[in-house]
Amino acid sequence: MALRLILGNKNYSSWSFRPWLAFKVAGIPFEETVLPIYIPGAREKILEHSPSGKVPVLIDGTTHVWESLAIIEYAAEKFPGAGLWPLQREVRAHARAVANEMHGGFLPLRRACPMNMRREPSAIELSQDVLANVARIDEIWTDCRARYRGPFLFGAFGAADAMFAPVVSRLHTYAVAVGPVARAYMDAVMALPAWGEWQAAAAQERWVLPEFEIA
DSSP: OOEEEEEOOTTTOHHHHHHHHHHHHHTOOEEEEEOOOSSTTHHHHHTTTOTTSOSOEEEETTEEEESHHHHHHHHHHHOGGGOSSOSSHHHHHHHHHHHHHHHHOOHHHHHHSOOOTTSOOOOOOOOHHHHHHHHHHHHHHHHHHHHHOOSBTTBSOOHHHHHHHHHHHHHHHTTOOOOHHHHHHHHHHHTSHHHHHHHHHHHHOOOOOGGGOOO
16 A cells, blocks of 8 residues: 655645655655645544644554654655665764754744745845844755765755755745855755656645735
8 A cells, every 4th residue: 555645735835845855855655635724624624634633644554644754754764775864873863953953943934934835936024033043044054065065965865855845945935045055955955856846736726825925
């Protein structure tokens, strides 16, 4: 039985984007179901698959895994040859640290700049808290690229890149300035064929969530 990912709107669901991109780039086969989010009845529909009432959810037979990073960890264990985490222990620890920093942090940026793959890139005014988030992200990306020689954070694309992919989208969409190394990293992520596939699907969606449409 194939793995199945239950996803939210591709235009807006940053958490859904993370495991989807990880699976696609790693060549892990799966089926997908896209459910609209933040509309009447959406949570009840998602609760059929996830006790949290949130997406994404991975279904593997009788096993249901919810929450993006947990899904990626499950896939890394099930498909050890997929290369989602670096092989060297010290490097793997570093990758997990920055992935978890992304998972639990950068709330000002995430709130001010919601993922919106259809939005034409243009700048908005950013608070000092958001700019502090951007500075830390720039620092992480620049440091990892310098240590591990890119093009991605730890050499080849992996779980940490999947966790930061929606941040790449946000910084691009809201025309947020970063340093040249961070910008080169963003360009590498956005050049992935899987990125283009997700973005094309997002552009075809007709769901519109006004709270995520920042002028």
